[in-house]
Amino acid sequence: MNHIKATIFDLDGLLLDTERIALSTFVAACREHDFEPDINVYYKCLGRNESTTKQIMLDGYGKDFPWESINELWVKEYDKETLGKAIPIKAGALSLLEYLEEGTFKKVVATSSRTAKAREKLSRAGMLHFFDFVLGGDEITNPKPHPEIYLSACRRLNEEPANCLALEDSENGVRSALEAGLTVIQVPDLVPPSRDMQALGHKIVKSLVEVKMLLQNHKSGGQK
DSSP states (O other), rough: TTTTEEEEEEEEETTBHHHHHHHHHHHHHHHHTTTTHHHHHHHHHOOHHHHHHHHHHHHHHHHOOHHHHHHHHHHHHHHHHHHSSOOOOOOTHHHHHHHHHTTTTTEEOOOOOOEEEEEEHHHTTGGGGGSSSOOOOGSSSSOSSSSHHHHHHHHHHHGGGEEEEESEEEHHHHHHHHHHEEEEEEESSSOOOOHHHHHHHOEEEEHHHHHHHHHHHHTTSSSO
């Protein structure tokens, strides 16, 4: 990893412990409409943008699924929890960012969330100042698992994908980064990695604490 010059972070479920909030508010919104969701369908939406999430849910829950009204309530309650209260930060996130700040690593965020909302969440979490820029899903055409967001981030960084490290929690995010040609470390959140995911050959760790330890080990010459 000595060739790495930039680190590209996912946001929800990686830096911020917001995926559990998203899940609980989604289930609550569904139950308000007397609908009990199959969580496995929901899990397919992790790392996706809103339009893709809508299609996955309509395909999984049926054409009569009241997406518009459920989504309206879901977004309202999610924003209340994430923008109106203190945002929970994932273990090791601040320590890792502070460690990277000591070196010459460029640091950016590439998220399926809209840029403005992502910046607001990072600001509320006291993290926004760590990043050179935030690239949101509303700034690209093709959402994760398509590689566009990572390729776009690399272009803005003026770095080759091979010189960039992606940190992701979701399967869709991992596939996006690998397809773009980045080195990837996965920190699974809600869903443990499947056998297919493990077979991709990228590094999988339990927390951002381990990511920091890996980078420190590489820097000290423990690994190449």
